Amino acid sequence: MATGIIVGRPFTGIFWGLEAVHSALIALICFLIVLKTREAQQLSAHEGIRYFRRTFLFFGLASLLKLLIRHLALSFFVYPGLLAVADWVVALGVTGIIYAHTMAAFCLLYSIAWKDRGTQPWVLHLLALGVALIITFTNAAALYIAFQIFMIAYSAGVIHSLGKVKRGRSSQMLVIYELLLVFWMVNLLDTLIPVSPAWQVIMYLASFGIFVAILLKVWRRLGVKTT
């Protein structure tokens, strides 16, 4: 099983804490975005807003699961008795993380291109789950990387082509979407490659900045008063 994909990096003191704080903050920001856009979705029933909210719901879930799994993995060392179930628990978590991450990517694409794409939501869920199960249970880290690179390239293509069509104010947001893709890549790097601590801190700050920028934009647009 591909447990090494997510928990492969060594547990190193302060960076373990840093990662935990980073994951928790990203999850918190994502859930705040979901909450803040609730009324707009309820009133408008707009497909774009629906997918936009799901993007952050799944990003948030992925971050939360990552935090949970890394935490659980640590407890396996503290309580060796749990090692018997460790593989399965972590595999389940890894499946969940890949599924949530893939769904977030699909939803991000659909939030801006929903008019042109008529796929039923269950197809996306099925596809994301299939990808997650295959990658986890074949321990195919290379497949995971290839899939992520494909998704990033495809998303970049869609966003770029939409950027040509949608000019003006919305093109500002396409820049933010492109930054989200950067976060995606950063996350991929962080997940797979044990990088230097300094680089890791830069990556965390960059992704945190992107999510804060989106939250502030949502907050400003929908008003400070919560629903």
Added chain:
Amino acid sequence: MTENRKRDRLEIVYDFLSIIRKYDNSIKPTPLLRLSNLSSQRFSEYLKELEGKEFVKVLENRRGRKTVTLTDKGFRFLEKYQVIRGFIDDFGL
């Protein structure tokens, strides 16, 4: 409301509810149909949908005459429309 381009669903709902508000929150279905610039079939679909979502209420008096009025949710939609529209445009949704 006067526009030549095709309105999206959200704009149609906004126009529909705006007309009701403009007529002191009580309008008969026939003038509403005329003012909303919709075919009778699409008008019925929208009216049914908005009634189902509790944006409007269709009231019937003793003589069997119907009037359409906004609910609190309908007023809330009108109040929030510009903000929601701006959000959709800003985020390119």
